[in-house]
Amino acid sequence: MIRFVNVSKQYSNHTRALQNINLEIPAGSFTFLVGPSGSGKSTLIKLLYREELATEGEIWVLDKNIENLSKHDVPILRQQTGVVFQDFKLLTQKSVWENVAFALEILGVSKQEQTKRIQGVLELTNILHLKDFYPRQLSGGEQQRVSVARAIVNKPPVLLADEPTGNLDPNTSWEIMKLLSKIGKTGTTVIVSTHNYSMVDRMKRRTIKLEGGKIVADIPEGAWTHGS
Amino acid sequence: MIRFVNVSKQYSNHTRALQNINLEIPAGSFTFLVGPSGSGKSTLIKLLYREELATEGEIWVLDKNIENLSKHDVPILRQQTGVVFQDFKLLTQKSVWENVAFALEILGVSKQEQTKRIQGVLELTNILHLKDFYPRQLSGGEQQRVSVARAIVNKPPVLLADEPTGNLDPNTSWEIMKLLSKIGKTGTTVIVSTHNYSMVDRMKRRTIKLEGGKIVADIPEGAWTHGS
């Protein structure tokens, strides 16, 4: 379960990205995060894997207040959290396959098991034919799918996807979203930020709407249109 | 006017990104470019400002076959072409204001004129309040709007926007798209690649659909749905 208790985040340039967030997200649930550009979606996600630290409040993930994690425990949190970054964050010196493999190598997964799993996710995300290419040789959408593949390959208990379909056409977006939703059904807690309101309308899942760093709507079987 | 004559593009890893493209885009027109991820939209756009060279064929922009441009003329072509890059390509060491100003500095625009114009585009893209921040301090959508602002600030005769709303919420996307379309009405040739089919449906402009590097549809008052 993920829980925010009175969380605020102010960046060093005094931008108040989140203000007094209180939120409970049950384990194994699927949640959309919507809201205008700059409303704090990425910030909320960054707090969950400790790219950023909250200025105030407590954030509980996997039964730990992650604000107090020791240096040693942060990598473990991140190993248990798959993240699709808004800007992909692929390793430029590694091929598609190696980028995905990296998430398994840090866990010490055997080569055999790796091959099986990587093959699987690259097929799911439909980029297996690109496995030997480097990120700079891929289109925007292809890079985004590599980021998705890396996030899900180690079957993490928490999956955070920040705008995972921003560079994808509607069909591919729908495939990816179905994939994320399917992963949600296997017990993984999934949080997806998105601007794709037709997707939100279609999926009928819990939708949290942010505006100016505050939660302005939380609709159980959400549709974008309800929120605005 | 922009004209593609039998243009093919094969990347060094043998990926055939574009195959035998023939296309005419009248000066001052507005054109959407759609198609699934990896279909060659970005490649087509990159050819137009010479980030990539065609493997075969001729590309005419502003009455020149840009495949034969001299070293000296490439910067001039690029000065006359505003580009919103799919991955933004902001200068990380410069503030929002400075990033936009850079496009004017290379033209030698006076400081006074700069201030007026930059102020104008930052207001249009609704990021004036962020003018002193650095790209790393911005949200994805904010960065994208900086890229838009830089592309339009010098009122170029050609404007290429590669997925300019991928990180924007529907309202902001609509604002940006209206902005691009308005620029199109001032005589600028505008080409916009997008995955946002509701936008395409709503705008009712010429829409070219790519698939596997080939043009599969070219609808004058296009709607996405016609193409598929």
Next chain:
Amino acid sequence: MAAEGRTFHQINYALGQGIQNMVRSPFMSLIVISTMMIALSTLGFLLLLLSDLNHVSEELSTQLKIVVFLEDQQDINKLASDVEAIPGVKPPVKKITREEAFESMTREQPELKELLKDNPFPASLEVAVNSTADMAKVGTEIRQKPGVEEVQFNPELAEQLQQVQNGVQLVGSIIAGILILATLAIVVNTIQLAVHQRHKEIEIMRLVGAPQWFIRLPFLLEGLIFGIFSSILASLLLVLWRLVPYSQLQRWFAFLPLPDSLMPLVSIGALLLGTGVLMGLLGSTVSVHRYLKLEYK
């Protein structure tokens, strides 16, 4: 006119960029400047040392003197000025009259005074030469002057000293040559790495339409400033060395004529400045060129 105005404005901007880049990447600037400073000060230190060694061996060689004994009743002043006129002689020639010779001998051995009634010592000249290499030539020439009784000097010792001097100079030049090359290579390498860090930025500027000179100019200015800063710092280090540990050395090696003046530092400083600036400019030109020469695809 409008075009010129623009160009001036643009140059201004591009130069400002150079400064801005340095200030906004303090880590990189620091590393580049410190590396250049280290390389330059090592070079400067060595050059200083060589100049000091040279000074010492020259001083030592003027301590090697030709002693000229005069025939009786000769005019010591006239001979002295004759000798001073010989090329290679380092004026002033020291004159020792018969009386002075008697004085100094009897001061050393007081018992002599009683034994000697007459003054048996001849007047003499002590002649220093500018270079030990000239000693034999000068000696022979003096010997031919009228009124000269005898000329004493040690040509072998002079020759040995000359050889040592030559050796020091040769070894010194080899080391200096190698060090100059090494410094050059290291500085160019460092600047290359620093520019490489910014190749994405360069690429973006090119894509936005910046002309080549516009991209190059800030780097040139940076290279120039790196060169100036680092060579000034290196020169300051040398002055510091000259003021503190060196004066300690002077005390220890009081018997060696170690030079006192800060003069050589001026020329070495100038040399370092020249080298630094040149290397800075060269380094950035070469490195930026790497990224600009890439085909415009």
Next chain:
Amino acid sequence: MAAEGRTFHQINYALGQGIQNMVRSPFMSLIVISTMMIALSTLGFLLLLLSDLNHVSEELSTQLKIVVFLEDQQDINKLASDVEAIPGVKPPVKKITREEAFESMTREQPELKELLKDNPFPASLEVAVNSTADMAKVGTEIRQKPGVEEVQFNPELAEQLQQVQNGVQLVGSIIAGILILATLAIVVNTIQLAVHQRHKEIEIMRLVGAPQWFIRLPFLLEGLIFGIFSSILASLLLVLWRLVPYSQLQRWFAFLPLPDSLMPLVSIGALLLGTGVLMGLLGSTVSVHRYLKLEYK
């Protein structure tokens, strides 16, 4: 057991990464290795030069000999072995019997042979010392041996030579010290720049959950390999210098006892390897640490 297996696999992978990184950034590897090579070979060159100078001055000092004239009818062999036993004497002591002395003198001046009926020359020993500093002590000791008629040596010359030796060593150590520091700083700086290029990568690895050691290990391996490569290249450069331009020098300075052996290169090579490896490891540790110590926000 499973955990151990994993760790082994992970270490393997991390090490492989080190190699991969080097191969995939050939430009950076090249610059780092060449900079390190240049710095190390400059250092090595200087050390070699010092060792050569030392050798020369030692050789010269053994050419300064103590000549011992024997009383008549003394057993030259016994005295020779007595003298050899004195600490500081460099064996073997050269024995010149009365006959040999006569031979050599008359060979030089054949007219002597007729003038002399008897052989007036005493037998003598030529004694070399290990260090000129010992000459006075050794000379005095020999003088006290029974059967020694006279001992001849030049203590001032010995002392002067000693002073030159001391000077060379002092100056050499100062230069070497400065050069070692400079090399260290330059290498660490260069590696810092190289690691800085990859700080985005490091950041991504951290965000994906890689533990610190996992990120650090490849860099350490890289540092190690950089150190090994560059020091081997530097040593090869020294060997090259020894084989080509140096032998030219030997021909020019035939009168100087320049050493022939490649032996000093072995120890200097070993030293460079040690320094290179140490600096490589140190450099990468320090630099990676910069990016790892950043707070986990």
